Amino acid sequence: MRSAVACALVLAALGLLSAAPPARAGAPGVDSAEVELAERYAPIVMIKQQARPCDTAGEAFAPTSVDIVLDNRDVVLRQVGHDDPVIDRAPTAADLFERGEGFYLDFPGLALEPGCIYDEDFDRYSAGRSPVVYAHVATQADRPGQLALQFWTYWYYNDWNNKHEGDWEGISILFDADSAEAALESTPVEVGYAQHEGGERATWDADKLSREGDRPVIYSSAGSHASYFGSALYLGRSGSEGFGCDNTDGPSTRLDPEIVVLPDDVDDPTDEFAWLAFDGRWGERNGGPFNGPTGPRDKGRWERPIDWHDELRGSSVIVPAGDGFGTAVVNSFCDVVEAGSDALILVTSSPAVALVLVVVATALGSWLARRTDWTVVARRPLVQPRRAGSILRASLAAYRTRDALTLAKFGLAVVPVTVATVVVVAVVRSIPLVSSLIDVVADDTLITLILGLLAPGVTGIVSYVVGMALVAAWAEADRSVVAAVRVVVHRWRPLLGGLARAAAIVAVLAITVVGLPWAIRQAVRYQFLAPAVVIDDLDGHAALDRSSALVRERWWHTALFAVLAQLTVAAVAMTVGLLVLIVLSGLPLWLFSALISVVVAAVVPLAALAMVLLYGDAVASSSPIAEPERALA
Numbered sequence: 001m002r003s004a005v006a007c008a009l010v011l012a013a014l015g016l017l018s019a020a021p022p023a024r025a026g027a028p029g030v031d032s033a034e035v036e037l038a039e040r041y042a043p044i045v046m047i048k049q050q051a052r053p054c055d056t057a058g059e060a061f062a063p064t065s066v067d068i069v070l071d072n073r074d075v076v077l078r079q080v081g082h083d084d085p086v087i088d089r090a091p092t093a094a095d096l097f098e099r100g101e102g103f104y105l106d107f108p109g110l111a112l113e114p115g116c117i118y119d120e121d122f123d124r125y126s127a128g129r130s131p132v133v134y135a136h137v138a139t140q141a142d143r144p145g146q147l148a149l150q151f152w153t154y155w156y157y158n159d160w161n162n163k164h165e166g167d168w169e170g171i172s173i174l175f176d177a178d179s180a181e182a183a184l185e186s187t188p189v190e191v192g193y194a195q196h197e198g199g200e201r202a203t204w205d206a207d208k209l210s211r212e213g214d215r216p217v218i219y220s221s222a223g224s225h226a227s228y229f230g231s232a233l234y235l236g237r238s239g240s241e242g243f244g245c246d247n248t249d250g251p252s253t254r255l256d257p258e259i260v261v262l263p264d265d266v267d268d269p270t271d272e273f274a275w276l277a278f279d280g281r282w283g284e285r286n287g288g289p290f291n292g293p294t295g296p297r298d299k300g301r302w303e304r305p306i307d308w309h310d311e312l313r314g315s316s317v318i319v320p321a322g323d324g325f326g327t328a329v330v331n332s333f334c335d336v337v338e339a340g341s342d343a344l345i346l347v348t349s350s351p352a353v354a355l356v357l358v359v360v361a362t363a364l365g366s367w368l369a370r371r372t373d374w375t376v377v378a379r380r381p382l383v384q385p386r387r388a389g390s391i392l393r394a395s396l397a398a399y400r401t402r403d404a405l406t407l408a409k410f411g412l413a414v415v416p417v418t419v420a421t422v423v424v425v426a427v428v429r430s431i432p433l434v435s436s437l438i439d440v441v442a443d444d445t446l447i448t449l450i451l452g453l454l455a456p457g458v459t460g461i462v463s464y465v466v467g468m469a470l471v472a473a474w475a476e477a478d479r480s481v482v483a484a485v486r487v488v489v490h491r492w493r494p495l496l497g498g499l500a501r502a503a504a505i506v507a508v509l510a511i512t513v514v515g516l517p518w519a520i521r522q523a524v525r526y527q528f529l530a531p532a533v534v535i536d537d538l539d540g541h542a543a544l545d546r547s548s549a550l551v552r553e554r555w556w557h558t559a560l561f562a563v564l565a566q567l568t569v570a571a572v573a574m575t576v577g578l579l580v581l582i583v584l585s586g587l588p589l590w591l592f593s594a595l596i597s598v599v600v601a602a603v604v605p606l607a608a609l610a611m612v613l614l615y616g617d618a619v620a621s622s623s624p625i626a627e628p629e630r631a632l633a
Contacts, residue, residue: 031137033180035261038135041173041188041214042259043151045131046231046252048222054116056159057247059222061122063153063257065132066275068125069166069282070096074108080285096278097269103280104292107156111165111284111292118157118165125156131257133170136264136296137180138305147183148305149173152262152296153225154282160224161244165283166292169225170194171218172301174309191216192309193227194301196242201312202229221246228316235317235334245319245334262296379609382475382535382616388561391617392568395610399603407609409481410470411601414463465499468530468608475612476535487534495533498540502526524559525551531615550618561614565607573600 050058069075070092077091078084080102087103088095096103109117134152155167172192177183188204202209208229210217219228228234228248236242266276276297283292301308372389376397386394398407466488473484488495502522509519528547532538538546551558576599580592 031180033184034135034137037137037149037180037183038151038259038261040184041149041216042135042257043133043171044212044215044217045133045153045255045257046217046219046248047255048220048248049251049253054119057222059220059253060119060159061155061157061225062126062131062255063133063155063220064122064126065129065260066154066282068122068129068156069105069107070275072125074121076106077103077280078106078285079103084285093272093274094269096280097266097274098277098279100279101281103278104285105166105280105282106284107165109165111157111163111286112290114157114159114163118159122156131255132260133257134260134262134296136262136302137183138264138302139178140304140306143306145176145178146306147175147177147179148301148309149175149183149188150301150305153220153257155225157283158224158293160221161242162224162289164286164290164292166281167225168282168293168296168299169220169227170296171216171227172305172309173216174306190309192312193218193229195221195226195228195246195316196224196236199227199308199312200229200316201309201314219248219252221248223247230318233319233334235319265297379475379613380478382612383619384616385620386613386617388557388564388614391561391610391613392564394613395565395606398609399606406474406481407471407605408602410467410474410484410605410608411603412598413470413481413485414467414604415597415601417463417466461503462499464604464608465495465530467604468611469495469534471605471608472531472534472612472615475609491533491537494539494543495530496540498529498533498543501540502529502544520559521555524555524562527551527558527562527611528615528618531612535615550615550622554618554621558614558618562611565610568610569600569603569607572603572606 047059073090076086077088079087136150138148150172152170158164158167173188174190175183177186192201226246231248231250234246281292373387374389376393377386377390469488470484473487506519506523509515525548532543532546
């Protein structure tokens, strides 16, 4: 009986041990109060889940111990100069001790051409290891009565716009105390989360700070590892914020790292933390932002933690979800910065290839430009033959004359239609079956891309068609804005009916995926719906037939021109939007979105006018008439 009880007690004890949190340690000589403080406020790290191995949209790495690169036969220590010779293979902490700026660690792979090697190597090196976060208790001599509990995270690779091997990030918790013992008896005042060259601060009781008891939650940005307070897409437009977009959006994986407390300094190469005295780079040497990072002790916040905290921002810019053009501009900004980073990487790693690509692109653009006539042709009479270049020039020229104000008014007149469309779409999307069908289309990148080039988004299709109808009514007979609006209001039933019929046909074909080619074909064939309703005075069904007949023999011409017209408008609006976004970096995002919506409304008639002129060309081609009239000088 006694042996059975004893056995049960042993098993129970083993069960308790297995459920205990990861072991936490400190350097020999580290104050026990510092260890206790670090354990109490140990952060929880949330990383974005990967959909599959090597998925760059998710987070491939986790905060880890530097031990994965120390005493590792795949890692070498190099010295700068004379082809950067290898000084040590599988360098230890002692090998790094007091090495200066002219040394750096070099991992397998090329930092600027990562492929999947860093993901795979990290998985191999970290197998069986727990995530690790380093802690450091810091004070500042000229700021008595304040103490910072720093948590440092080391990441194997930084897979963001500034790709580089190794990455040091972290957060800081501020106390009104002059020692770890005093901090244990008090409550934190503020926290600071490091983000690129700067960071963001919050009071301990702030709503934006997520905590599990006393443990702050860090949302680590996928790839860059910048620390944020929530799960969202964040916009950066400066060195402090980072130049680009940080994504901490879920789903996320929760990590409960082991805590290792670091000493202020080391003076013995045999110390397990001798690597703290390494002043070189924790990754491959490259130019500018692609260089491997320096270690914690070489960061300004290691010795002046309070000054660093005082310089942090009070907030970060969150990109709202939605399909408005303001949001589209912000998302495009993220893509443009990423593309610029890729271009810089290409120039840095393969300058000859970059030069060849520029020459080829320039030659192709020049060849395409010479394939058409760019003479400006008069807009009236509407029905007359015109070349694509002439149509584009005539449309752009309208924005340099008194017609610009008229076209802008048409754009603004469509705003109420856009708002109404957004409301209707929101209501319709609340229907489960419809929502599922929309999501099927939205999840298919190819469908979204192709149809998006032919019409500006789901909610913008109605606005685009109505805008084209207004411009058609004006261009046909030189009507005033009010008169053109009256014509379109009078014809709203066939216009809406034709649009509904066209949208249903294209959507059903697209959803089947197999029918995608036919969906694209029909989307192009229906491009002249609005002018056919307004100018030819047809009902919706007949207008679609009329449009299809006009496009049938010139499908490629119409498709390419429709895409070009949309891209021209998008380029103008995007350029203005990006300039506003960068120059007026302090502008609230809601106000930015409102301004961009006005800009878009003003320039959308540019594409509408181009398509109406193309319609006149199509009609003329179906029944040849005299040579086009040249525009008056």
